[in-house]
Amino acid sequence: MTIPRIGKRLIATAAAAASLGAVAVIGTASPAAASTISNGNVQVCAQGTYPVYAQFPYRGGWSTTIVNPGNCWLHYVGGNSWEPINVYGLYPNSSATFSLGTFWYDGAVSGIGIGGEGTPWQHDTYIW
Template sequence: MRKIFSLRRSVVLAILGLLVALVLPATAASASTPGKLTLCSNGGFDSYAEFPGRGGFSTYIIPAGTCHTTNLGGSVIEQVNVHKGNGAYIGSTIYNGSVGLVIVTISGPSFYAYMP
């Protein structure tokens, strides 16, 4: 009887761990606010964002499976280029400092972006 409870407890803990791992990145991603860019590397690869209108300024390289928020400020619409950590270009989107932006990389490689 004790083994059954132990096995059941292990399964429940494993499921809870998986749920926490899935929910935490989403929570971090939804935390973006005006003047901030949140980049989440969820595609199984490192990534970074580059701002050509700011002289090529770029974020840190964000490790796979993590998110990072950068305080950019600004009130104009500007281009953002999204790259894999090795420099390979993935695509572009726009950043509006008045509302902020969340970028999430996904396998492909690709990404999606949304305003919080």
């Protein structure tokens, strides 16, 4: 079976359009991956129904203040190598905590934003 000349043109046009669409999607994905927080800055937000705070184990366990729901903590903390940031949520009316995870940060190359979302029993994090 042979494909008529018009059919070959339609197939070539569709293939070219699909390739350009894929390039456009790939081309726009990279800039969105970059943090919106300036180098050396850390932002911790309580985007859920519980307070959150961050702790810096490579800095002697130093931690942020407790951030209440709907608020954020943003400060320049510097840094010149990769280090972990442990983020915790607090259960209501208690000093008991739960881990939201450990996130790696290098203040020399980026900033980081970390948001605790959901509830203490069904929590998640959002990173920017």
